[in-house]
Amino acid sequence: MADYTDSKARVGAVYPVQAVDQQIWKRLEPLMTAEQLKMRHLFGIPLVSQIRDPLTNKAAVMTDDILKDYIVRAVNDAEIELGISIFPVQYDERMPFEAADFRMQGFLKTENKPISSVDRMAIITADQTNIYQVDPAWISPDHFSKGHIFLLPLSLSLAGNGSVQGSPAQGTVFMSLMAHRSYVASFWSVKLTAGFPEGQIPVIVNELIGVISAMKVLSMLATTYARVQSSSLSIDGTSQSSSGLGPAIFKVRLDELQTQRTLLVGKLRGKFSAKIFSAAF
Amino acid sequence: MLLSARPLVDVSGVNSFQVAEQIRFSQGDATVIYLQLINSALDTAGKGFSPAGRRYIPASGATLSVVLDNIDDDKKITRSATQPYASDGSIWAITVLSTDDIGAGTMSLKLTLTEGATVTRGVALGVVGIVSLTSGC
Numbered sequence: 001m002a003d004y005t006d007s008k009a010r011v012g013a014v015y016p017v018q019a020v021d022q023q024i025w026k027r028l029e030p031l032m033t034a035e036q037l038k039m040r041h042l043f044g045i046p047l048v049s050q051i052r053d054p055l056t057n058k059a060a061v062m063t064d065d066i067l068k069d070y071i072v073r074a075v076n077d078a079e080i081e082l083g084i085s086i087f088p089v090q091y092d093e094r095m096p097f098e099a100a101d102f103r104m105q106g107f108l109k110t111e112n113k114p115i116s117s118v119d120r121m122a123i124i125t126a127d128q129t130n131i132y133q134v135d136p137a138w139i140s141p142d143h144f145s146k147g148h149i150f151l152l153p154l155s156l157s158l159a160g161n162g163s164v165q166g167s168p169a170q171g172t173v174f175m176s177l178m179a180h181r182s183y184v185a186s187f188w189s190v191k192l193t194a195g196f197p198e199g200q201i202p203v204i205v206n207e208l209i210g211v212i213s214a215m216k217v218l219s220m221l222a223t224t225y226a227r228v229q230s231s232s233l234s235i236d237g238t239s240q241s242s243s244g245l246g247p248a249i250f251k252v253r254l255d256e257l258q259t260q261r262t263l264l265v266g267k268l269r270g271k272f273s274a275k276i277f278s279a280a281f
Numbered sequence: 282m283l284l285s286a287r288p289l290v291d292v293s294g295v296n297s298f299q300v301a302e303q304i305r306f307s308q309g310d311a312t313v314i315y316l317q318l319i320n321s322a323l324d325t326a327g328k329g330f331s332p333a334g335r336r337y338i339p340a341s342g343a344t345l346s347v348v349l350d351n352i353d354d355d356k357k358i359t360r361s362a363t364q365p366y367a368s369d370g371s372i373w374a375i376t377v378l379s380t381d382d383i384g385a386g387t388m389s390l391k392l393t394l395t396e397g398a399t400v401t402r403g404v405a406l407g408v409v410g411i412v413s414l415t416s417g418c
Contacts, residue, residue: 065331
């Protein structure tokens with residue numbers, strides 16, 4: 001049961017990143033439907049098998065329900081390829097304390113992004129005892145889209161805005177650890193929500209989902225064209241030959257989709273992640 | 282029995298409706314969502330049925346609770362569905378009010394069907410699409 005009472009929300013939208021207002025334009029939409037998939041990526045392509053069932057002599061048809069299954073699977077593929085969550089998920093990540101990062105205003109890089117909200121940031125022991133909870137007012141949301149969390153202002157005080165959850169003795173032990181160690185594994189516990197709120201998906205992400213779905217569909221259909229690629233008939237001096245593309249019938253379209261897929265994945269990964277982050281101090 | 286539901290649009294009677302993939306409306310609009318209960322373990326798409334899933338008529342006196350799912354508990358909406366047509370017990374309706382704070386995006390429905398002592402649960406994935414009027418999230 002996700003509770004957002006004490007959450008630190010992002011500034012502006014998840015997408016367009018940090019947008020606080022905009023003129024009406026379609027940048028977001030619900031998840032693609034089968035009808036939209038056919039319209040956008042499979043226009044004019046008969047979704048019917050070229051091989052008839054030998055028992056019923058009927059050709060299998062790719063119905064909207066089958067396409068919907070392809071879309072659902074494509075969403076999962078897109079999440080893995082992009083390294084982001086598309087539909088909202090609340091995570092509880094454990095991250096190490098690293099002295100170098102902590103000197104950079106408590107910088108933390110999360111596994112899951114784009115962050116929609118940080119719902120709790122705390123120091124939790126190995127037996128899941130919450131001993132120090134960071135005040136949400138300290139958490140800077142400026143780079144949530146890239147999975148970066150900063151603390152502003154930085155303070156090691158046990159009193160004031162931070163709240164000590166356990167006994168003061170427990171807090172003292174951990175604070176002294178910070179002073180003497182450069183690395184403490186699983187020190188921070190960050191409960192965060194990642195993904196596009198309520199499944200309001202950027203059109204460009206829907207585009208990628210559609211491309212992935214279309215590639216799966218065309219690849220499946222192409223197999224049914226494999227039966228005959230060429231045939232010839234000759235009788236006495238007369239002959240006729242014919243040939244077709246066979247399973248390569250959709251190759252050009254598949255190549256175009258692959259190019260588009262590579263481009264979209266690159267652009268979106270650049271939007272929601274940062275490969276290198278450094279600071280001098 | 283794998284309970285699910287398919288959305289219906291253009292509903293004017295037990296013999297007059299269209300099966301839709303998704304019911305779409307604008308954020309803030311008051312809408313009646315019509316659903317037809319199905320057993321999605323039968324008449325599957327893999328066997329060539331379209332729409333997939335066999336219509337399911339629950340026992341007389343059954344109740345259906347529908348939750349418009351949201352990761353934020355404050356934005357989850359729970360409604361008791363009604364049967365608008367006595368002659369077709371598979372068709373149910375829920376009302377979304379203009380004052381409901383459910384956000385915009387892609388919503389799934391959680392179904393809880395109670396037939397006497399039997400409780401059956403199911404999910405209808407992504408069947409509601411709410412279009413934002415500002416297109417930001």
